[in-house]
Amino acid sequence: MDGNGRWAKLRKRPRAFGHRAGVHAVRNVIEAALRAGVDVLTLFAFSSENWSRPPGEVQHLLELFLRALRKETRELAENGVRLRFIGDRTRFSSDLQRAMGESESATVASHRLTLNIAVNYGGRWDILAATRALAADVKAGRIEIDDIDQAALESHLSLAPLPEPDLFIRTGGEARISNFLLWHLAYTELYFTPVLWPDFDAACFQTALAEFARRERRFGHTSEQLAQGQP
Numbered sequence: 001m002d003g004n005g006r007w008a009k010l011r012k013r014p015r016a017f018g019h020r021a022g023v024h025a026v027r028n029v030i031e032a033a034l035r036a037g038v039d040v041l042t043l044f045a046f047s048s049e050n051w052s053r054p055p056g057e058v059q060h061l062l063e064l065f066l067r068a069l070r071k072e073t074r075e076l077a078e079n080g081v082r083l084r085f086i087g088d089r090t091r092f093s094s095d096l097q098r099a100m101g102e103s104e105s106a107t108v109a110s111h112r113l114t115l116n117i118a119v120n121y122g123g124r125w126d127i128l129a130a131t132r133a134l135a136a137d138v139k140a141g142r143i144e145i146d147d148i149d150q151a152a153l154e155s156h157l158s159l160a161p162l163p164e165p166d167l168f169i170r171t172g173g174e175a176r177i178s179n180f181l182l183w184h185l186a187y188t189e190l191y192f193t194p195v196l197w198p199d200f201d202a203a204c205f206q207t208a209l210a211e212f213a214r215r216e217r218r219f220g221h222t223s224e225q226l227a228q229g230q231p
């Protein structure tokens, strides 16, 4: 979700104004995902690098996040949305950590859409944490080094046991991954749009899904193999 600051600047307003508008876009996209029958939606809300922003902006983002959690959790649960947070939450205030835990518990029985919110998340952090967990398993004698395969590493990544994403959408015109789900994006279709996040609405989401539907996913095979029914 990129472009809140530029959206505000275009309107000669402070960056905080853009972030508040960004929260509306989040609501729109969750509703659009529910309507489209998407099973899993993962939003990159705050990266491990975002702590480098001016302290006032970081504080504003975290307050917005806390307020949105408190305000929206019940409605999300009623709409069948299960909330999960991925990322290193130990750096957040105890209030925020508690609110995150409460939102997860309150929505645990919802099964229509799993909504992962990546906060203080970094793809490299995720892979490192999984590597440490595997090393601990080896040291404790739970597994052998030869047992370490892709499935074993994936099982320790924070998205587990969810599948890797089919489609990655980045708004705001930059064409980079910025340390998002590095391991999982290996075969994900990438979609970049110049639309600034606060302007990204249900129609934009539908456009991205339509573009995804036109892509041919070969997973290393040739088009001819796919035509013959190979996976």
Ligand code: IPE
Pocket (backbone or CB within 6 Å): 001, 002, 003, 004, 005, 006, 007, 019, 022, 045, 046, 047, 050, 061, 172, 197
């Ligand atoms: C939102 O957009 C990203 C968040 C961290 C919430 P930006 O704040 O990065 O907006 P730009 O890139 O300055 O326009």
Ligand code: MG
Pocket (backbone or CB within 6 Å): 002, 003, 172
């Ligand atoms: Mg940005």
